Amino acid sequence: MRKERKRKPTIKDKCVDLLRRNPDISTSVLTQKLGCTPRHVQYIRNHYFRRGEGAVNPADVVSDTERFQYEEKIRELEKQLKDKRRKELTEEEIRQTILGLKNTGARMPDWIVNPGPSHGTAGVPTLFLSDWHWGETVDPDQVFGLNQFDLEIAHARAQRVVERTIDLLKNHMVSKDYPGLVLALGGDFISGxxxxxxxxxxxxxxMPVVLDLYGVLIWAIETLQKEFQRVFIPCVSGNHARITRKIQSKNRGFNNFDWLLYNLLEKHFEGNRSITFQITSGEDLQYKVYNHRYRLTHGDQFRGGDGIIGPLGPVTRGDFKKRTWATQVGLEYETLLLGHFHTFVAMDTIIQNGSLIGYNEFALRGNFKFSRPEQALWMTHPRRGITFRVPVQLEDREEAPDMAWVSIPREAVA
Structure with missing residues (x-):
């Protein structure tokens, strides 16, 4: 006849036995003797010994032990859920709770959407700022002396882009009266x-770079608002300001110093009704000036290209795919705005921005087309759309010894 195997005492059995022998034994002593947690000992003390337990069904012992393990697992899962919810705060929760911004929603200023009489007006100017790479350095010895960049030079170029924009619009245009100015911010404002x-x-x-840039952008916005009275600022984040090693599709803005910078600027100008921000936590943003619809993106989603056509190939392909999708969902647009490639290109359907940093070691290693530090400026007319586009040059070229306004080769004269 087969002998029934004797059940091995569980921690619960040992604990109850020790408590019966000495009801005043401390939890710490039981913990040391049994090799379990104080919570486990307290659970056994409360649920078995104090209830005057007698004979216990062995099946119940296993069930209660499992129940304790499940309770521990539930506590751990609840903690993980709480951490997950903390990480997944919505954009409005962050803006309202942490930054203290009012929930006004994305709003377009009336002066942009509703065109006034078009007779005699040049339209609304747009200054496109992106790819400043604040904090990065460019060693002139490593780029054939073609460029140099550090924080001191960055400050000078930031001042120039504002001052030269004002000069172009106020002193070199027939009409000096504008309903306001659009200041598009396209990301990559810090090197990261x-x-x-x-x-x-x-x-x-x-962190010091972000604070330094914050002050510079406050000055730039204040200066432009004094000259043009009203400023509309649409904002998207770039890839350089991210805090993750790899580019992520989810929570792009929440993991990006560009997005934080934009929201801090909006908080700073919260009481100024003449300055309006439109900030996205995603990758693209759509707005319109008069009836002309713009799609603003940084541009790092476009990959490929070669040394002959540069980024023109991937950007054109990407724009085609965007327009196909936009048509399907009713978000059509006339002009795509992007930065990222540090080269100014202005077409009817695409405006690609230059950069503040200019040519650097990365561009030279990739044998990319040489480009000077410049930012895009253009005009949107109520009836004619984009009518005027020009790069705002941030560095002057060296003067040639012969400064004649035009010259003709001697052999070309009859």
Whole structure:
């Protein structure tokens, strides 16, 4: 006849036995003797010993032990859920709770949407700022002396882009009266730490760079508002300001110093009704000036190209795919605005911005087309759409010894 195997005492059995022998034994002593947690001991003390337990069904012992394990698992899952919810705060919760911004919703200023009499007006000017790479350094010895960049030079170029924009619009246009100015912010305003070489060679760490740039952008917006009275500022984030090593599709704005910078600027100008921000936590943003619809994006989603056509191929393909999708969902647009490639290109359907940093070691290593530091400026007319487009040059070229306004080769004269 087969002998029935004797059941091995469980932690619960041992604990109850010790409590019966000495009801005053402390939890810490039981913990040391049994090799379990204080919570486990307290659970056994409360649920078994104090209830005057007698004979216990062995099946119940296993069930109660499992129940304790399940309770521990539930607590852990509840903690994970709480952490997950904390990470997934919505954009409005962050803006209202943390930044203290009012829930006004994305609104377009009336002066942009509703065109006034078009006779005699040049339209609404747009200054496109992107790819400043604040904090990055460019060593002239490593780029054939074609460029140099650090925080001191960045400050000078930022001042120039504002002053030269005002000069172009106020002193070189027939009409000097504008309903306002659109200041499109296209991302990559800081160099960031996305590559080890940037972390090692940046002028300063990220946080001081962000604070320094914050002050510069406040000055730029205030100066432009004094000249043009009203300013509309649509904003998208770039890839350099991200805090993740790889580019992510989800929570693009929440993991990006560009987005934080935009919201801090909006908070700063919250009481100024003449300055309006439209900030997205996603990748693209759509707005219109008069009846002309713009799609603003940074441009890092466009990949490919070669040394002959440069980014024109991937940008054109990407624009085609965007327009196909936009038509399907009723978000058609006339002009795509992007930065990222540091080269000014102005077409009817695409405006690609230059940069503040200019040519750097990365561009030289990739044998990319040489480009000077410049930012895009154009005019949107109520009836004619885009009528005037020009790069705002941020560095003057060296003067040639012969400054005649026009010259003809001697052999070309009959």
């Amino acid at each position: 730490d996305i590559h080890e070489e940037l972390t090692a060679t940046n002028d300063q760490p990220v």
